[in-house]
Amino acid sequence: MLKSIAIMTSGGDSPGMNAAARAVARTALYEGVKVWGINDGYHGLLEEDLRELESKDVGDIIQRGGTFLGTARCKRWQTPEGRRLGHENLIKRGIEGLCVIGGDGSLRGAQLLSEEYGFPIVGLPGTIDNDVWGMDYTIGCDTAANTIIDAINKLRDTASAHRRVIVLEVMGRNCGWLALVAGISGGAEYILVPEEEFDLEEITNSLTAAYDRGKRYILIVVAEGAASGQEVCDYIAKHTDIETRVSVLGHIQRGGAPTVIDRVRASQLGEQAALALISGLSGVVFGYSKGHVVSVNLYDAVNNKKQLDPEYLHLAKVLF
Amino acid sequence: MLKSIAIMTSGGDSPGMNAAARAVARTALYEGVKVWGINDGYHGLLEEDLRELESKDVGDIIQRGGTFLGTARCKRWQTPEGRRLGHENLIKRGIEGLCVIGGDGSLRGAQLLSEEYGFPIVGLPGTIDNDVWGMDYTIGCDTAANTIIDAINKLRDTASAHRRVIVLEVMGRNCGWLALVAGISGGAEYILVPEEEFDLEEITNSLTAAYDRGKRYILIVVAEGAASGQEVCDYIAKHTDIETRVSVLGHIQRGGAPTVIDRVRASQLGEQAALALISGLSGVVFGYSKGHVVSVNLYDAVNNKKQLDPEYLHLAKVLF
Amino acid sequence: MLKSIAIMTSGGDSPGMNAAARAVARTALYEGVKVWGINDGYHGLLEEDLRELESKDVGDIIQRGGTFLGTARCKRWQTPEGRRLGHENLIKRGIEGLCVIGGDGSLRGAQLLSEEYGFPIVGLPGTIDNDVWGMDYTIGCDTAANTIIDAINKLRDTASAHRRVIVLEVMGRNCGWLALVAGISGGAEYILVPEEEFDLEEITNSLTAAYDRGKRYILIVVAEGAASGQEVCDYIAKHTDIETRVSVLGHIQRGGAPTVIDRVRASQLGEQAALALISGLSGVVFGYSKGHVVSVNLYDAVNNKKQLDPEYLHLAKVLF
Amino acid sequence: MLKSIAIMTSGGDSPGMNAAARAVARTALYEGVKVWGINDGYHGLLEEDLRELESKDVGDIIQRGGTFLGTARCKRWQTPEGRRLGHENLIKRGIEGLCVIGGDGSLRGAQLLSEEYGFPIVGLPGTIDNDVWGMDYTIGCDTAANTIIDAINKLRDTASAHRRVIVLEVMGRNCGWLALVAGISGGAEYILVPEEEFDLEEITNSLTAAYDRGKRYILIVVAEGAASGQEVCDYIAKHTDIETRVSVLGHIQRGGAPTVIDRVRASQLGEQAALALISGLSGVVFGYSKGHVVSVNLYDAVNNKKQLDPEYLHLAKVLF
Known part of the structure; x- marks a missing residue:
């Protein structure tokens, strides 16, 4: 079981990212695991802009849009040197696993860290586009x-x-x-x-x-x-x-303030992601599909293209 | 295949009833079936307060709360005489099937009509309480x-x-x-x-x-x-x-104006209910469960008690 | 005292136009005066698209954005022939006064009718821009x-x-x-x-x-x-x-649904406009200024440029 | 000119209190005056729960309901001993003036401090009831x-x-x-x-x-x-x-998040109150009436009963 994990939000922000981060943090703390919050995505990891979180640090945020951790694009992460530095910055603080909340590109960045360094990674799909393969829901949509x-x-x-x-x-x-x-x-x-x-x-x-x-x-x-x-x-x-x-x-x-669905599902996904990461799982994204939390292989999630639900396409035609 | 059906909303109103009624009506009309709208639930059926609907009668209502058909409580429907009169009022207009949108009590009323007269009935769960057995979603919740x-x-x-x-x-x-x-x-x-x-x-x-x-x-x-x-x-x-x-x-x-979920699911359920009723199915409620439209036996739906999702109960404890 | 008046909304729509039209109609009906509703602004007047209104025709609209009368741009009204035809269409129905709800351009069109034919006109400022001279509020802003x-x-x-x-x-x-x-x-x-x-x-x-x-x-x-x-x-x-x-x-x-301010002021302005028009006043716009309903000369209103409140300009600088 | 002032919110909270406190603080700071924020109203003053404010302490609050300073009821303030202690707690920090944002009861409490100790006081009407004499608007209504x-x-x-x-x-x-x-x-x-x-x-x-x-x-x-x-x-x-x-x-x-009117007027009133207090004025409430910021004698404001606008009473009868 891991003893210390970190969370970041990355890429375009989406409503419910705060709810997800809160659930990850509270679940980990409840399990006695140390939790770091990384500011501004991969950029903050490279700049060593991170801090330990307590339970009250994620209080009063479930209802807020945006992300209290901040987010940013980060070109250096695309380079091997960037990822090496990022890995170092995690290791030297004793951080043993990372939860990344973000869209396609952000999950891809996480996948590389997992692949290249074997660093334990779980992803959460934070994007309003609902375009992540293997699930019918992403946080914020x-x-x-x-x-x-x-x-x-x-x-x-x-x-x-x-x-x-x-x-x-x-x-x-x-x-x-x-x-x-x-x-x-x-x-x-x-x-x-x-x-x-x-x-x-x-x-x-x-x-x-x-x-x-x-x-x-x-x-x-x-x-x-x-x-x-x-x-x-x-x-x-x-x-x-x-x-x-x-x-x-x-x-x-x-x-905007997230809806009930986005708050509840982000909370469920965050809890499952934290438990999985702590228990040693890696290389998965947690999503929601057919009424259940599902875990999807991280590589598959970022390398496959999601299809539109044909029922919706059909509905759009019949009712007008 | 039926040639003429009727729709009513009954019991407490819920947001999305209009979206459901619109989907039933448009689907039936698309299939060439005549559609009657019954005002104010069973009360209106007894008072012969009903009319044929055209496509435009259900235009501009998908975004509205309440129900354009009206709803009411009706004690006479609890009596065999009430139901006999209701059945007559349907028969004498050539109506061959009825779609009832409402909660527990309203679906029970429909079940009796189905049971006593063999009249083709499909139900749609319209209630904010989300308490209908056999599904994890009801219209308006x-x-x-x-x-x-x-x-x-x-x-x-x-x-x-x-x-x-x-x-x-x-x-x-x-x-x-x-x-x-x-x-x-x-x-x-x-x-x-x-x-x-x-x-x-x-x-x-x-x-x-x-x-x-x-x-x-x-x-x-x-x-x-x-x-x-x-x-x-x-x-x-x-x-x-x-x-x-x-x-x-x-x-x-x-x-209040229904949310996206309530509009989309009410539309899906309405379409399926209309197709089923027209094709001769009876004695079922259409609900939404685990990401799919499901049909539940009407008798079971009104005679079983739904349980709360234990995942939610668990979540409420862990995150606070 | 006039016996029959007409209302139109013209130009860009603004939230509260319905509340204003409702107040004009109800006030006139209360005073025993016949009220016509002209559809789609000057265009509808030229097309003779108008009808008598009853009290219930303006029920359930105070909370709605847009305008139940419709609005349109109308190039023919810019021509003397257009206005002659419009005047005829009013006269031949016994309409003795016109209330125009709209912005700058619409009020200018009304001013011409007043000037050229001496036809009794009152205006109401319906525009979100709050740019009508002589008042610090316009309906919808x-x-x-x-x-x-x-x-x-x-x-x-x-x-x-x-x-x-x-x-x-x-x-x-x-x-x-x-x-x-x-x-x-x-x-x-x-x-x-x-x-x-x-x-x-x-x-x-x-x-x-x-x-x-x-x-x-x-x-x-x-x-x-x-x-x-x-x-x-x-x-x-x-x-x-x-x-x-x-x-x-x-x-x-x-x-969007109008706010309290837009509903209340539109109602006040509508009432005053109706009373003034009925009593024989013409060539004025009713606005709201310094906590009161004010009447502004129609010619002045459309030929002067409103200034921004210097207090607001000052405030924007001090507080940031 | 005063060199150090304090702000409190007191009584029932109302939307716009934050906007008012922000305007008081920023105006004072702009004028080079020290500003203290007292937590939880008179209660906090007695408990010496106050702190100096910087400009960024009132950032990102104009859009929030409630009050970042907190508010509370305080029975001890009703006693001469309570007010003596409160006065001491202000004096010993070099605070020379107090701005109280609250309703009837809160302003009455401030009036006593002004009367008994000659302590410079300005009030701002923070109450959703719009029941303060001498003005037609209170913050939050x-x-x-x-x-x-x-x-x-x-x-x-x-x-x-x-x-x-x-x-x-x-x-x-x-x-x-x-x-x-x-x-x-x-x-x-x-x-x-x-x-x-x-x-x-x-x-x-x-x-x-x-x-x-x-x-x-x-x-x-x-x-x-x-x-x-x-x-x-x-x-x-x-x-x-x-x-x-x-x-x-x-x-x-x-x-709830305050409306435009509540934010803008609270800002105007806050600015005027700060300038007045700093310049040595005392015993007044700043309100908004007939399109202008007005200052009302504090004693009069809390000892007279406001009347309802007869135009509104009239309107309610005519339009229905």
Whole structure:
């Protein structure tokens, strides 16, 4: 059983990272294990910016967005020298295992440390994109989806007042999950995701017909990885007489107090990750799938591409 | 294949009922089946207060709390005469199947109609309590849980300012699910649920010790079925010097725009229920369990008692 | 006393337009005056798309964003022929006065009708920009400002996690009011408004110094009329090493359920406008200033430029 | 000019207290004046629980509900001995003036210190009740009113689904301001305030008639000082067949992130209070009235009773 572990958050922040870090820390402390908090991700590890955590250090954070540990991008970690230094900085403090909370890229960075030094690593999927292979949930995706439907509610007011087409661009470079669930929930007429082809001409014809039948407004949700919202907007504006506007939601999607789901699951995953790491497990990511906490091989998680749930794709078509 | 079906919402309303009814209606219409909307539950069926629905009748409702069909309690439905009249009112319009969206009591009412007349029935679990056997999700429970944590966020501000104990009573007569997930998410120090015994003296001693260690405030979440919030508050106020306040959240928990989860799952369940009913299935409730839509025998669903997830009970203890 | 009046909403929609229209209608009906609702602004008037309103037609709308009457831009109204036709369409229905709810441009259109045909007109300032001369409040500005600080709350989470500069572009082509109050409320370090010069070089130097002192993030709020958010972001990114991101809030600012202030003031203004119009007054806009409903000459309102409150400009400097 | 001042928050907390304390502290520091923060109100002063504040101590709090200084009730302050000790604790640290942020009772406590010891005092009205004489705004009232209309939005969903009467009890022991503006904004049919008589029989008859005309639900907002919500509910349930429910909003009304109005006005008032105190003024409360910061004699403020705005009372009658 390990005696001392460290936690970091890395990459883009997501709501629930605090809840996850809190669960890791409290579980470890409960088990009598020392816990270090590393500030600003791999960058802080290289800068030796870390400190021991007590239980109260993670008090009053479960409800906060962002991450109390900070996060940063770190180019030096891409280099063997960077990782060597990072490993040294862990070893010389007696830290025996590391829990990394972050997205694809951050988990990949952790995988290298595990591979090259055999250093015990567990990962937690902290990303609003819900794009990690082997699980149907990542920490923060539920909050982000709810942030989007709040925006849709506001856009619907003004779209309906003006009889407009509104194109809403949301996050998701490789994965259309956010666009898909937010679009279904927001009653969007069209949802464009990177995983599926679409034909702007067909969409334009179809929405023109809908206006002719008396439709008061049309909402199109676009994942950034599928198309640029501005380009979709310009295309429709050019080929129809309908007033069209674009809204790019941007970084607002990353913030905000986490939802119940994101807090509860982050807590469950954090507890399991801490227990596993302490007991000597390594090279796994803990995720949530089909109603259960699951552990996924870290190498597989970062080297496979997740597919969109076909049920959701189907639903988007049937209900509109 | 059935040619004409009806939908009703019954019992206490829950956020997402509209999304479910919309999915039932749109799926049936898509399949070329006639759809009737019954107003105000069984009461409306007896009063012949129903109408055919078109696609646009369920437009612009996915984001709304409550139910556009209305709901009501109905004592006459408890009588054989009531049900005979209800059956007649369905038959004489050529309606061949009924989809009932509601909680325990409402599903029981549907079960009787199915049993006594062999009338094709499918149920959808619409209740914030998440207390229907055979599934780990009911429509509306996610929105209600998020409403509670919003309240907790506000209560925390004032509790912390005053160094108070706050006792928050939430819904859940037979089932502590709402109290449990909201309590975990809200960082509550104590969570009282009907499924588990608790000792107020022990809690009082423990919270006094926490105050002595410098704790700034304590939050206790109580399911109405476990204890009266007022009584818990009075007990603590009587046995300690700590300022204690109670808040009874009440009917606010039933309202509000549904969350993403409640909209998406209500839509999935509604689609499956409609397809099943149309194809001739009867006597089942569609629920969501372990990441999948499941169908549960209607008789079993209303005659068994759901247990709380032991993982959640465990989590509540470890993290505080 | 007039016997029949009409209401329209015109130009960009703003939260509280419904509350205002409701108050106009209910006040007039209470006084025994017939009320017409014109759909889609001047466009609807030219298309004869209007109907008589009853009290219940304006029920259940006080809490909704957008406008139940719809709104639209209308080029034909800019022409004398357009206005002649509009006047005819009013006259031939016996409508003796018109209440226009909208921003600068819409009120200007109303002013022309008043000037050219002596047709009784009262205006209500419906715009989130708070840029109408002669008053310190326009309907919708409070909701929009609160929408912006909600966004700032989310952006702060992620900015703080990443030690970033966030540039937030908000509405306000000619007027920095929204940027100024949202910036003060959101604790922004810099607020750029069209009414005041600023020096990007100076700002960049100052924020670099703040980072060197240990500041975790910087928020800059930019009114669209002062600068492009993207350009400000690019300038800082180019001249510093600090990670910088831009967020353009866009049309979300126009939507959403109105706040208490916007509902109450819209109601007060609507009542006064209806009473004035009915009693024969014309050529005035009703606004809110220094704690009172005020009436401003319509010509003056649309031909003068409002100044920013110097107290706010001062406050923004002192508190940061 | 004073060289050292102290700030405290006292009595019930209200949203915006943090913004006010931040403005007092930053203004004083900007003027080169030392600032002490007293924890937990008069209690902390007697316990010598205070510390010097720097600018960063009030960073990142403008958006938070509650008060970072804490607050408490304090019986000893009611005694001459308590106030003598409090005065000593200020004097021996060289503190020359005190800014108290709180409601009626807290300002009264400050007035005694000013009267008995000639100690320089300025007050800021921090209370959600908006019941301080001489001003039409107190810090926190706008946030509380918006919290109430959010609750009304949720209650409306469920009331409408069930065709119910909902009785909502809100805060306001002596003052109906909150009930009145929230009732107007929420479209309440009846609003009961302590300042006006009402007749439950009349209300019951009138609402029965409304149901008979087809009304789907009725909302009654009751200030706690006017009647008990439970009693109003029971009366109606007893005398009609209409399903009636009560909701007591409770302490939720005190919490939450402050609105734009509460942040901006608290900031303005805080700045003015600090400047006045530093320059030697004493015995005044700074409030906001008719669009301006006003200073009110402290004795007058706590010895006169505020009246409700008759325009609001009128509005509540006309629009429903």
